[in-house]
Amino acid sequence: MGLNLLLVFVPVALILEQFHADPILVFTASALAIVPLAGLMGRATEQLSAYVGPTIGGLLSASLGNAPELIIAIFALREGLYDVVRASITGSILGNTLFTLGMAMFLGGLRHQRQRFNPHAVSMNSGLLVLAAIALIVPALFKLTSVRQEHELSLEIAVVLFAVYGMSLVFSLKTHRTLFVQQDGPEEAAEEGKPRWSRNRALGMLTAVTVGVAIMSETLVGAIEPAASSLGLTPIFAGVILLALVGNAAELANAIRFARQDMMDLTLGMAIGASLQVALFVAPVLVFVSYAFGRPLDLLFTPFEVVAVTLAVFIVTRVTGDGESNWMEGAMLIAVYLILAYAFYFLPA
Numbered sequence: 001m002g003l004n005l006l007l008v009f010v011p012v013a014l015i016l017e018q019f020h021a022d023p024i025l026v027f028t029a030s031a032l033a034i035v036p037l038a039g040l041m042g043r044a045t046e047q048l049s050a051y052v053g054p055t056i057g058g059l060l061s062a063s064l065g066n067a068p069e070l071i072i073a074i075f076a077l078r079e080g081l082y083d084v085v086r087a088s089i090t091g092s093i094l095g096n097t098l099f100t101l102g103m104a105m106f107l108g109g110l111r112h113q114r115q116r117f118n119p120h121a122v123s124m125n126s127g128l129l130v131l132a133a134i135a136l137i138v139p140a141l142f143k144l145t146s147v148r149q150e151h152e153l154s155l156e157i158a159v160v161l162f163a164v165y166g167m168s169l170v171f172s173l174k175t176h177r178t179l180f181v182q183q184d185g186p187e188e189a190a191e192e193g194k195p196r197w198s199r200n201r202a203l204g205m206l207t208a209v210t211v212g213v214a215i216m217s218e219t220l221v222g223a224i225e226p227a228a229s230s231l232g233l234t235p236i237f238a239g240v241i242l243l244a245l246v247g248n249a250a251e252l253a254n255a256i257r258f259a260r261q262d263m264m265d266l267t268l269g270m271a272i273g274a275s276l277q278v279a280l281f282v283a284p285v286l287v288f289v290s291y292a293f294g295r296p297l298d299l300l301f302t303p304f305e306v307v308a309v310t311l312a313v314f315i316v317t318r319v320t321g322d323g324e325s326n327w328m329e330g331a332m333l334i335a336v337y338l339i340l341a342y343a344f345y346f347l348p349a
Contacts, residue, residue, distance in 0.1 A: 009033040010212060017219050023226035030220040031246045037213045038068040039250040044206040047197040066277045069247035071213050073286050075221040077293055084224065085286060085297065087239025090305040092278040094340060095244040097316045100252045101271035102333030108259025109327025117264035119323035125272045126317045128168060132279030133313045135161055139300045154298040158284035165280035236302065237344045264325065304347060308340045
């Protein structure tokens, strides 16, 4: 039940917007409304995946895993909030790799002294995270060494990232899927994979929730700039921290639940996998979609964003390299996230 109680904020947000309430109240209500909607979208996707087989189901889960973040970002693009969109990409990567994974490792480690996971899957995902960091670094370096526009380079990088994303799906779901077999117990895995909804219910729920997320995203985006201004926050902080926390709330709750059950393969697949989806799928799609709005989105992130993502990739690779975790490693990831969050708060606009 839990998060579903927050669905009450869907009508609350609409009423507040209709009566032109304080933007902070509108933003807060719409953000709280998106959290359970994102969770229901993930649940509906999981249930639908059980009916279409492991390969197509895995593709469906991977493609729709970050649908809320994608929908929010598309509405932000439509409103011309390009800095916020770029910051939300950075924030999703940082939030999932540091805060979501860190909280899961910390709370899971408090219950289990040592937790193990599949080192093969982590190794490939770590390599893809490094690729994502490179994709952020290159446009920034290009800006320093060339006077040409970055839009064409960003489009070409987006094509490469999208192609790598497709190849990673083929690798993990088809050609080398045996390397990604979960090490969690067969009973838990069977329980997680067993459908509890009918196919029609899953399709209907997915459709309804997608519409709900779209409506709430439009409300959220409309309120973010005035709300951030009222709170004295910069657009970068609003994107990196606020939007990322909203979009990643469902992943955070599920990752913690799996870690507490000592199902660390699912936990890492959810946390690191979500970051990879943002970097390799969501970011390229946003670049492609931006052309429909008449103003291409470039992948030129601020120097601090580039450094933050690079540091996050470095520490996550170090922490997960041995194939096991404990609560202290989770605390370290959370500490890095808090340090970066404080820095983004004081970063000049």
